[in-house]
Amino acid sequence: MFFSILFLLSIFLLQPFHSSAIPFLSKQEDNFAIYQNINHTVSNDGKLQSRPKRVAIVGAGASGSAAAFFLKRAARTVEARLGVEEGSRLGEIVVFEKEGYVGGRTTTIHPHSDPRLRAQELGGSIFVEANRNMMKGVEYFNLTLINPDMAESGIGIWDGEKFLFKTSASSWIDSAKALWRYGPLSPYRTKSAVAKLVNNFLKLYDPSYLSQRGPVGSISDLAEDLGLGNEYTTRTGKDWAKNVVGVNQKWLGEIWEGSTRVNYASDMDHIHALGAGVSMAAGGASQVEGGNWQIFRGMLDDSKAKLHLGTEVSEIIPLDSKDSPQFIVRSNKTQLNDDEPFDAVFFAAPWHSSPISKKLAANFVSPIPHQPYVRLHVTYFTTTQPHPLPSFFGLSEDSYIPNAILTSGLTSRIQSIPPPRFQSISWHGEVLPGSGEYAVKIFSLTRLSDRFIHKLIGEESGWLVRKEWDSYPKLKTTSSYAPVEPIKGLHYLAAQEAWISTMETQTVSGREAVARLVNEWWGLGLGECENGDSWDWTCSN
Numbered sequence: 001m002f003f004s005i006l007f008l009l010s011i012f013l014l015q016p017f018h019s020s021a022i023p024f025l026s027k028q029e030d031n032f033a034i035y036q037n038i039n040h041t042v043s044n045d046g047k048l049q050s051r052p053k054r055v056a057i058v059g060a061g062a063s064g065s066a067a068a069f070f071l072k073r074a075a076r077t078v079e080a081r082l083g084v085e086e087g088s089r090l091g092e093i094v095v096f097e098k099e100g101y102v103g104g105r106t107t108t109i110h111p112h113s114d115p116r117l118r119a120q121e122l123g124g125s126i127f128v129e130a131n132r133n134m135m136k137g138v139e140y141f142n143l144t145l146i147n148p149d150m151a152e153s154g155i156g157i158w159d160g161e162k163f164l165f166k167t168s169a170s171s172w173i174d175s176a177k178a179l180w181r182y183g184p185l186s187p188y189r190t191k192s193a194v195a196k197l198v199n200n201f202l203k204l205y206d207p208s209y210l211s212q213r214g215p216v217g218s219i220s221d222l223a224e225d226l227g228l229g230n231e232y233t234t235r236t237g238k239d240w241a242k243n244v245v246g247v248n249q250k251w252l253g254e255i256w257e258g259s260t261r262v263n264y265a266s267d268m269d270h271i272h273a274l275g276a277g278v279s280m281a282a283g284g285a286s287q288v289e290g291g292n293w294q295i296f297r298g299m300l301d302d303s304k305a306k307l308h309l310g311t312e313v314s315e316i317i318p319l320d321s322k323d324s325p326q327f328i329v330r331s332n333k334t335q336l337n338d339d340e341p342f343d344a345v346f347f348a349a350p351w352h353s354s355p356i357s358k359k360l361a362a363n364f365v366s367p368i369p370h371q372p373y374v375r376l377h378v379t380y381f382t383t384t385q386p387h388p389l390p391s392f393f394g395l396s397e398d399s400y401i402p403n404a405i406l407t408s409g410l411t412s413r414i415q416s417i418p419p420p421r422f423q424s425i426s427w428h429g430e431v432l433p434g435s436g437e438y439a440v441k442i443f444s445l446t447r448l449s450d451r452f453i454h455k456l457i458g459e460e461s462g463w464l465v466r467k468e469w470d471s472y473p474k475l476k477t478t479s480s481y482a483p484v485e486p487i488k489g490l491h492y493l494a495a496q497e498a499w500i501s502t503m504e505t506q507t508v509s510g511r512e513a514v515a516r517l518v519n520e521w522w523g524l525g526l527g528e529c530e531n532g533d534s535w536d537w538t539c540s541n
């Protein structure tokens with residue numbers, strides 16, 4: 001999830017009814033019992049391979065780093081089975097990253113650029129319990145999981161003119177107020193619908209499911225096989241919530257839309273139902289102390305890939321070769337360029353943000369459709385104010401103002417008033433405990449002026465950073481996706497972005513691409529054994 005303060009909403013989903021949390025952990029084992037374990041062995045190709053494979057990865061974000069990681073794990077398995085030296089089947093993995101850091105759309109800054117002050121997420125900031133690769137990465141790389149804890153002083157839903165809903169300091173009163181405003185059915189139905197969606201998603205971590213399914217050749221197949229395909233992507237969030245889930249308009253336009261606006265900067269009538277559902281899957285929201293990017297850094301380090309930062313790939317040239325594809329990869333760091341070919345390329349960045357020549361695209365099995373991205377403005381600053389000023393919202397000085405504010409476009413759609421000028425405002429606690437200096441993050445679709453900030457806090461900010469991102473795709477309704485392997489040997493890891501765009505799904509995309517490749521190279525199967533682990537390609541240890 002690019003950003004979520006959605007777990008705040010769990011106070012509505014969980015407290016009033018106090019049934020158990022969304023069953024992220026239910027395993028559906030019965031459904032999978034029918035799947036047979038496939039006995040994969042290393043193919044002759046693996047034995048006869050003439051030289052170690054060489055792989056280029058374009059982009060060191062979540063999907064590129066995950067691809068490096070899973071590829072190296074697969075190679076270790078194959079090499080161990082064959083009893084050959086490490087590096088004899090998979091040689092170099094070379095990663096090209098145009099930015100000067102690992103993590104892509106996941107990166108942190110320290111207020112005042114002071115490393116002693118708590119790192120703040122500028123991009124992808126929260127993941128949830130169902131995000132198994134992220135969760136496991138935290139453990140595997142010895143990182144510390146922290147609770148983002150932003151709900152302490154309540155949340156409000158702002159429509160541009162007034163607060164539609166505000167929580168107070170008492171969870172009991174909050175629950176009563178929420179129940180009064182939204183009724184019991186809408187939260188309950190949302191919870192069930194989202195639980196179903198999450199359960200389908202969790203098949204992606206079931207080794208026996210993966211083994212039975214095998215590598216997939218398209219995002220449509222992947223999505224349909226999981227039960228998260230056209231049923232969810234060809235209708236809007238609004239249509240689904242209203243007509244299928246059956247929630248009322250207030251819940252849809254205030255709570256649910258507050259979520260889609262903070263998660264994907266989209267209103268419910270402009271996002272597909274899957275994006276709307278993912279926005280509400282908030283169970284167990286967490287982040288990594290010091291920054292989520294450390295998971296991706298850990299993955300890259302583990303893969304022993306050769307990493308070139310500040311290096312932009314300018315050309316990928318397919319070579320005419322008899323049996324297997326090969327590519328020359330050139331970057332703007334000319335001293336790196338040589339004619340040592342790569343046996344595969346993982347293109348792990350949005351295609352349209354890259355300067356790769358259109359000549360290559362002319363050979364694609366099907367074109368990569370143009371994918372518009374949301375241009376998100378992140379304004380990060382510090383202040384001595386523990387809350388936004390009531391006057392900013394036209395309220396009297398003694399009014400209580402929550403320090404997490406979500407927004408709704410509902411009023412602006414019904415009456416013709418301008419929509420809120422921002423997607424969300426959130427106070428993120430003190431930059432150093434006891435310092436009295438708070439970090440604040442605002443998402444908006446336009447630049448927020450110094451005057452805007454001054455009105456909000458009644459003082460000059462202590463420190464301020466403005467960052468613009470192509471943060472996530474516009475999740476419009478769709479039934480077709482970019483090809484995952486547009487040309488033999490070149491894998492496009494951002495193809496799934498229009499389906500679900502989160503840090504987690506990027507790691508899944510990396511793994512799926514590796515699965516296609518190692519199946520072809522070494523006959524290695526995905527999942528392989530029922531009691532194995534979705535990170536491993538074998539159950540033998």
Ligand SMILES: *[C@@H]1O[C@H](CO)[C@@H](O)[C@H](O)[C@H]1NC(C)=O
Nearest residue numbers: 037038039040041042043081
């Ligand atoms: C699985 O493969 C191994 C190694 O080739 C073989 O000995 C074994 O009989 C196979 N098992 C099945 C069920 O095919």
Ligand SMILES: *[C@@H]1O[C@H](CO)[C@@H](O)[C@H](O)[C@H]1NC(C)=O
Nearest residue numbers: 098099310311312332333334
């Ligand atoms: C290559 O491109 C990157 C990203 O645009 C840039 O930061 C870097 O300075 C460039 N390097 C050279 C040697 O031109």
Ligand SMILES: *[C@@H]1O[C@H](CO)[C@@H](O)[C@H](O)[C@H]1NC(C)=O
Nearest residue numbers: 139140141142143298301302
């Ligand atoms: C994590 O910690 C364990 C136990 O201290 C250690 O064995 C392991 O190598 C560490 N892993 C990494 C990636 O640092």
